[in-house]
Amino acid sequence: MGYERQPDFGTPATGSPDTVTLRIDGRDVTVPAGVSVMRAAALAGSAIPRLCATDNLSAFGSCRLCLVEVEGMKGTPASCTTPVAEGMVVRTRTQRLEKLRRGVMELYISDHPLDCLTCSANGDCELQDQAAAVGLRDVRYGHAGENHLGLSVDRSNPYFAFDPAKCVVCSRCVRACDEVQGTFALTIAGRGFASTVSAGQAGDDFLGSECVSCGACVQACPTAALQEKTVEDIGKPERAVVTTCAYCGVGCTFRAEMRGQQLVRMVPWKDGKANRGHSCVKGRFAWGYANHRDRITSPMIREAVDRPWREVSWDEALSFAAGRLKAIKARYGARALGGITSSRCTNEETFLVQKLVRAGFGTNNVDTCARVCHSPTGYGLKTTFGASAGTQDFDSVMQADVIIVMGANPTDAHPVFASRMKRRLRQGARLIVIDPRRIDLVRSPHIEAAHHLALQPGTNVAVLTAMAHVVVTEGLTDEDFIRERCEWDAYQDWAGFVSDARHSPEALAAVTRVPAETVRAAARLYATGGNSAIYYGLGVTEHSQGSSTVMAIANLAMATGNIGRAGVGVNPLRGQNNVQGSCDMGSFPHELSGYRHISDASVRALFEQDWGVALDPEPGLRIPNMLDAAIDGSFRAIYIQGEDILQSDPDTAHVAAGLAAMDCVIVHDLFLNETAAYAHVFLPGSTFLEKDGTFTNAERRIQLVRKVMEPANGPDGQGLADWQVTQALANAMGLGWNYTHPCEIMDEIARLTPAFAGVSHARLEEAGSLQWPVNDACPAGLPIMHAEGFVRGPDGKGKGRFVVTDYVPTDEKTGPRYPLLLTTGRILSQYNVGTQTRRTANVVWHDEDLLEIHPSDAENRGIRTGDRVRLASRKGETTLRAEITDRVAPGVVYTTFHHPGTQANVVTTEFSDWATNCPEYKVTAVQVTLSNGPTQWQEDYAGRAAGARRIAAAEPGE
């Protein structure tokens, strides 16, 4: 397959179902109504020269290269800004036009360096193409006038450079930043020939500006003025493979553009239904970790965790691991074994790990890191709606009139979706933010939230109950919807409960600290503002009442009829790329794939027949329970694929003690992560670029991941993708698996899981992506759920259920010793515990975790920005540097958890969601004081980690 840019039709599609027929250069063409003449011509296969137009931006009409003649219209209108009309007669190639175009082009070229042969964009430059298209042969103006040729190149961004000399001032970059990304970082400064693109204020460079390095401007640039540095370093790509980003739950699809085995750049794929051609800094640029020198490519073992690692062959590592697992099983029983599947790995890999645990180890002790993020979503939405998933596709946001963002920070954690949401907000949708912290969305260029409910951390249920109180007592419910689609008795119980005066905004303001009038106004807006949609994140789930909060959200949506059509819905924003998928695949200890309980004998029978083995009918241990049981001695071995529980799970000391108590810890990862300090076996992993499979994003969209290079964890051609490693471990235990490609695993998933019955790699290849359920009832998948009704119960026909959610305050309380509440989150440039992003140039934006503290709390303590402070809770303490900001309310402090040196989870507690044990990351009572150096834990940590990472020199006979 050769390398070609994706086709560009010049101006955006309209999506109109109506068509218009016009005549272009003597040919009749029929196109969707409302498109431009330029797009119509491109659709008909005859491109009109253009420079300032590209099809992911609205037309601008500045370059005048795209002139056409239209019968009955005076002059030569620009085809990019002229809409088609029925019966229109257009000429795109006449002598007059050619002459005009050559004149325009000449002007551009006169201000452009003529070093095409040495330019890194040579052969991949629209300016070259268009000069050729208009037949430019000579340039009369010379290079005398005022221009940009002398300006220096801005290399401040680690991933792309801006060379003003090559800029043709088409302003595509400026418009991409405004329209697509919504950051408004760029302007055109100066006038006429002297005008140039400028990031931020005069004197700012890209790095110092508001730029978030999404890459939209680079993609939009027709020349080499804005270009990825890798193209300069490596050269032009030769082939492109479409694959799916492995960072967050948005699930952007990219063209991985390759030169040989080398990845040159990741370019967002315009046909990707999740991202529609956009990207963020992580997926677009932060893939360098794949070749980082810390990556471990050899299997390793050691007798005990205080010994150095020994590099061994795959066979030796696998038989060592299998031997220990079998011995532990023989001595302590199957329930002493367990595994953790990864939300970063593919559906196929996740499915295999849980199969290995259930069928091979003989226990249901399998869990996934979704335990610590979205397990309450599964529980809450299954209880109320009947399906453990978000109800909408991302496109739905473009039809929302009111948007609630609760406990989520989309511009940092789900940036590409946030850009869509911001576009809708700029079109006039109204925004309600429910979050203790003033996230960027509350106020950003051209966006202002109608209401920000800056609640006290831990009072989500109280706020939602107060909103429900307003909706019910002010008669704002959608009774027809409720009567038709929900259980009426349960609704009445719930309505009675929330109507109680105890639950009024006025009564609850004492605990929530949100003014009653704000709650009332927000509730009214949500109930009466048209299509209302709720988007939420981990600030909802990671609480002792996480599941209750999810159900309270569902109650509110049902009560106002905001379910079952475009523009509304309940939408969990998933953290990691495959959180949805890992949950779907049966990673939880109590359920098999498709959310079917393990105690259901008929479901079990299906699997038992297929797998030829009896399954334990009892639920297994969840991650926190596994650690508890390890300390008790009844849980002794664990296989962890692609997770770093020591860093990501709460109460680090407890996790460490649990891991230390086990006899066999098998870590399967790219790096010697923090958890690996307690491991006996290390199995090197493969990146998403090195394997085939599928991910399922936050909108239930299943998308293909395609192998673009050989796995690095073995000699060329002998490296193993993660699914192959799991299979090899299973076979070392005697299971005799023989999958030859992940598509066979997907066939097994489809065979055993009704919601996936119609999914196969071939179907995905053909459709691009599919949103489950995909089966006889919905052969093409289902973008919007519950359009006909809810799907509760075994028959999937049960009505929606209102659940009374009583506010129960967390037991984590502030007091004189710990007067502040700590809440945690993430930022744009880093991903989760940072194992990958810390190993990229993304550290220029975030090289340490900071503690945000309100000016009044800081002043009381004599703390200034940049001071090192001690952050202490009842569980432990750490130190980090402070940043004073009024983004957080007085009494609340905030930090991220991307860096192991900070170990924010040293201070988080073991409190967890009542229904799912999802840890309460978002509320910890703490004290903050000035400090003069790292804590003992931090100092010990560095030494311990280095010690635990020792790899013996490759001599025989260790």
Place this chain on the structure above:
Amino acid sequence: MPGVRPAPAASPLPNRGNSMNSGRLRYMADQIARNFAAGGEAAAIAATAEHIRLFWDPRMKAAILADDRNALSPVAAAAVDRLAGQGAWHGSAPDSSCASKADG
């Protein structure tokens, strides 16, 4: 370099319990019961029992069944009693000599 394994930090609140047999499970059972309390006592007992049946592993069930009921809130205690009456857990895993029976 011996001793790279860190000792677990002592919990300043030891009575919260860190392991299966102690306060941890009691705390979990009480927390579940408390979140069902708004539905009334009878419903809360049933829901708590069902929740434990569906989500707790057998050793956790066995431990709470063997534990002192007086250490639990009344609803949680009644729920555990109900579970005991149902015999709702399987003591041991089925004998799965998977190696010989697995698909191939």
